Amino acid sequence: MNPLSATSWLSSLGAAGVFLVLFAETGLLIGFFLPGDSLLFTAGLFCTTSATAAVHLSLPLVLIASVAGALLGAQTGFLIGRRGGRALLARTRNQHLHRGLTRAEELFGRYGHAKAIVLARFIPVVRTVLNPLAGILAVPARTFLVWQVLGGLLWSIGVTLAGYVLGSSIPGIDQYLLPIIALVVIVSLIPLGLELLRSRKQRNEVGGS
Numbered sequence: 001m002n003p004l005s006a007t008s009w010l011s012s013l014g015a016a017g018v019f020l021v022l023f024a025e026t027g028l029l030i031g032f033f034l035p036g037d038s039l040l041f042t043a044g045l046f047c048t049t050s051a052t053a054a055v056h057l058s059l060p061l062v063l064i065a066s067v068a069g070a071l072l073g074a075q076t077g078f079l080i081g082r083r084g085g086r087a088l089l090a091r092t093r094n095q096h097l098h099r100g101l102t103r104a105e106e107l108f109g110r111y112g113h114a115k116a117i118v119l120a121r122f123i124p125v126v127r128t129v130l131n132p133l134a135g136i137l138a139v140p141a142r143t144f145l146v147w148q149v150l151g152g153l154l155w156s157i158g159v160t161l162a163g164y165v166l167g168s169s170i171p172g173i174d175q176y177l178l179p180i181i182a183l184v185v186i187v188s189l190i191p192l193g194l195e196l197l198r199s200r201k202q203r204n205e206v207g208g209s
Helices: 004-012 015-027 036-046 061-092 095-120 126-138 142-170 172-209
Strands: none
Touching: 004 015, 004 036, 015 061, 015 126, 036 061, 036 142, 036 172, 061 095, 061 126, 095 126, 095 142, 126 142
């Protein structure tokens, strides 16, 4: 099984694959490379009756698995951060995680706890490191729980239903899965790109003043 392939996870494990990927991506630092956005979108496509793929999934089961994985994963990441996340993050040498950590810190600084927790759900890698970072920074447990649940529901259900609606509207669209997934990945990276541009602009303004 190819861990980078959404189709591989779904073909091998079905809805259970959705749960495992989302739990690992949002709760364990080792899951930053997993295909969260594309997996949700593809799972939604595979729930439609018009899909021509070999695997057909149940929409209710996929939604339950995605919500459970996203919410339980985030809480696990938060607890990891509370109990030793700073030392764990300090030991990692992965540059993707360090860049994600920088973006997560900027989100907290710019938007505050509530909005940062929700927005991070839609930014790859950032959603992996923000949860333990929230634990490290001693974000109140109730505050984190409320907003991670809201963000997790919006992300997991929203992206899955987007795939389902598109698959239901355009029969056979899953035959063009690779370009569609590429588009989903690009769109999911837009918030991160905007944050990078905004940060660079601010640094230039500070340097020029």
